[in-house]
Amino acid sequence: MFLKHTTxxxxxxxxxxVNPAKTCQPVGAMYASxxxxxxxxxxxxxxxxxxYHRSSLTRHYKEPVMAGTSSFxxxxxxxxxxxxxxxxxxxxxxxxxxxxxxxxxxCLSETxxxxxxxxxxxxxxxxxxxxxxxxVYASTPSYIGSHVTGFANMCAGMAKQLAEVPAxxxxxxxxxxxxPGWVEPSDMREIKRIMKTMGVPFVxxxxxxxxxxxxxxxxxxxxxxxGATIEEIKSSGLSKATLALGAxxxxxxxxxxxxxxxxxxxTLDLPIGIKATDRFLSKLSEITGTPVPESLTAERGRAxxxxxxxxxxxxxxxxxxxxxxxxxLALSEFLADxxxxxxxxxxxxxxxxxxxxxxxxxxxVVPEAKFKNGERADMFLMHQWIKEEGVDLLMGNSYGKYIxxxxxxxxxxxxxxxxxxxxxxxxxxxxxxxxxxILEKMLGVIMDKQDRDAPEEKFELVM
Ligand code: SF4
Numbered sequence: 192m193f194l195k196h197t198t199x200x201x202x203x204x205x206x207x208x209v210n211p212a213k214t215c216q217p218v219g220a221m222y223a224s225x226x227x228x229x230x231x232x233x234x235x236x237x238x239x240x241x242x243y244h245r246s247s248l249t250r251h252y253k254e255p256v257m258a259g260t261s262s263f264x265x266x267x268x269x270x271x272x273x274x275x276x277x278x279x280x281x282x283x284x285x286x287x288x289x290x291x292x293x294x295x296x297x298c299l300s301e302t303x304x305x306x307x308x309x310x311x312x313x314x315x316x317x318x319x320x321x322x323x324x325x326x327v328y329a330s331t332p333s334y335i336g337s338h339v340t341g342f343a344n345m346c347a348g349m350a351k352q353l354a355e356v357p358a359x360x361x362x363x364x365x366x367x368x369x370x371p372g373w374v375e376p377s378d379m380r381e382i383k384r385i386m387k388t389m390g391v392p393f394v395x396x397x398x399x400x401x402x403x404x405x406x407x408x409x410x411x412x413x414x415x416x417x418g419a420t421i422e423e424i425k426s427s428g429l430s431k432a433t434l435a436l437g438a439x440x441x442x443x444x445x446x447x448x449x450x451x452x453x454x455x456x457x458t459l460d461l462p463i464g465i466k467a468t469d470r471f472l473s474k475l476s477e478i479t480g481t482p483v484p485e486s487l488t489a490e491r492g493r494a495x496x497x498x499x500x501x502x503x504x505x506x507x508x509x510x511x512x513x514x515x516x517x518x519x520l521a522l523s524e525f526l527a528d529x530x531x532x533x534x535x536x537x538x539x540x541x542x543x544x545x546x547x548x549x550x551x552x553x554x555x556v557v558p559e560a561k562f563k564n565g566e567r568a569d570m571f572l573m574h575q576w577i578k579e580e581g582v583d584l585l586m587g588n589s590y591g592k593y594i595x596x597x598x599x600x601x602x603x604x605x606x607x608x609x610x611x612x613x614x615x616x617x618x619x620x621x622x623x624x625x626x627x628x629i630l631e632k633m634l635g636v637i638m639d640k641q642d643r644d645a646p647e648e649k650f651e652l653v654m
Contacts, residue, residue: 193593197571199578209571210590212513213539214608216331216341218244219373220295221258223345226379226397227327228418229290231283233259235276235305236297237268251608252376252403252616257413259283259292263299271303276310280326281319289414291421294328295345301332325421327352337540338607339515342373343443349396350447353421354428357452363431367479368454369395370444372437372461372517373607374621376404376417381619382436382462388487389472391479394423394430404616428452432478436471437461437517439542461517462621463629464525465494490623497630498529504637504654505630509580511535513573513587514606516545516564522586522605523549525626527556531584535576536562539569570594584633601636605629 217234221244224232234241241260248256259282261267261275276294283292296307307328314320329348331341357363369386371379380400386393401417427433433448433456435441445456457478462471468491472483498505508531512519516538523533534557536549545564553560561576574594585591585602589610595602604612605620619625638654645651 192597194574194597197574197578199575201572201575201579204567208539208567208569211539211569212537212573212587212590213337213339213515214247215244215298215333215338216336216344217295217297217333218247219338219340219342220293220329220331220345221245221256222248222338222373222399223342223349223397224293224295224327225256225402226399226418227291227293227349227424228416228420229414230418231257231259231287231289231292233261233276233279233283233292233294234297235261235272235294235300235307237263237299240297240299247608248403250610253613254403254405254616256403257287259287261300268299268303271305272300273305273310273313276305276307277314277317277319280311280314284319284321284324287413289324291325291327293345293348294326295331295341296329297331298333301330325353335541337515339373339439339517339540343440346370346397346441346444347447349424350427350444351451353424354448354452355425357429361429363454364392364426364429366392366394366426366430367475368427368430368433368445368448368456369393370433370435370441371395371398372435372440373515374436374461374518375615375619376400376402377615377617377619378621378625380404381622381625385472385487385622386475388484389475389479389481390484391475391481394427395419396424396427428454430454432456434459434471434474434478438544439516439540460524461521462625463518463521464528464626465491465623466524466528467521468622468626487623490627494623494626494630497627501630501634502530504634506530507532508583508637509534510584510586511573511577511582511600512585513537513570513591516540516542518606520545520548520552522629524552525629527553529630532557532560534560534580534582535573536560537568537570537573538564539566541565584637586633599640601640603629603632603636 221232245256329345376399396419398419405415433445435445435458448454460467462468526533549562588606
């Protein structure tokens with residue numbers, strides 16, 4: 192019993208967070224940076240921070256994640272890290288030859304008050320950034336926000352600092368910007384497949400496919416072939432529209448594109464589940480005049496067929512979910528649509544809209560649902576709720592495995608981080624094919640438990 196001290200009585204806590212359902216901002220900033228082609232992320236802070244960010248991503252993606260650090264010492268911790276960062280940019284461009292360095296701050300450099308914009312300008316003025324190379328930066332102190340806001344800040348930095356402003360009377364380019372939000376490389380690949388199937392020209396960033404799911408070729412490539420190029424990101428300022436998928440991960444970048452380049456945007460949910468994918472395709476269709484092709488409609492039909500066939504295993508199942516707001520909102524809607532009951536939901540990522548949006552999704556259909564985000568919306572609270580009244584299924588990152596084992600509850604790993612399983616980098620959960628994947632995973636663990644618990648006379652081959 193790992194969690195034997197968890198009690199069913201929910202004590203009112205004012206200050207303490209136990210096992211938070213989030214991680215730190217720079218982890219997200221580093222993940223977003225890896226979605227630029229030829230980019231070396233750089234952590235402006237101590238070596239320990241950078242080691243943590245890199246190892247989090249390496250353990251989740253099972254890929255080597257390279258990054259620089261400003262390697263703060265006692266001196267830079269007191270007097271500021273300007274000298275370290277200018278030197279680091281010089282070293283990185285000289286030794287590792289990236290196209291781009293994406294710098295994010297950390298708790299320490301933010302507390303000192305280092306101004307990344309000013310330091311990067313100084314490095315450029317002093318000739319430390321070679322001609323044709325780029326530096327992008329984002330402020331990501333980790334005493335506020337979460338890995339999701341860190342991801343959003345770096346995406347907003349890309350839009351604000353790199354997007355080209357169109358000429359006054361220029362017609363927009365016939366392309367749509369897709370801001371995919373924090374999803375897996377497999378999801379980014381799937382979104383691109385959907386866009387190509389629709390036949391809609393697009394620019395997508397960040398794009399970690401072919402970076403964090405790069406194939407084994409026998410040769411180490413420091414900069415894999417994937418990632419959005421600087422030219423593509425620049426051209427996003429000239430596009431005719433932006434679709435921001437997930438308010439938490441993508442809306443800040445869409446707003447920057449609107450403010451700087453007047454590219455109109457729509458914020459949609461992540462296309463997880465049937466309805467959210469329908470909305471994504473309908474909006475694409477509406478802004479481009481392109482009909483949804485038969486092949487995508489057929490994928491939708493196959494997902495519906497699976498839901499119908501397996502309804503007796505899904506109906507009424509109580510589910511506990513934790514993770515990132517954009518994923519939780521879309522996933523809760525999907526589960527409620529297929530007659531499951533998402534009853535407990537926590538996210539450590541703050542944001543005022545979460546409670547209202549979740550109320551809109553679940554208020555009528557699962558009135559008993561409890562949900563909370565921000566401070567103290569942690570795994571301890573989740574476990575207390577489960578102790579009060581149990582659930583049939585857990586869905587979230589690897590940190591749920593302790594509850595799963597202690598209380599013998601089937602568990603589907605989704606979200607970030609997943610340290611103890613594979614598959615998330617390769618199989619998408621977005622789109623209709625993603626819905627089929629989620630269904631397969633849920634049904635697999637639910638039916639495994641049914642098999643395990645069945646007395647011999649009820650143990651069936653055909654279920
Ligand atoms: S929380 Fe702050 S100090 Fe800790 S690893 Fe993240 S940036 Fe560094």
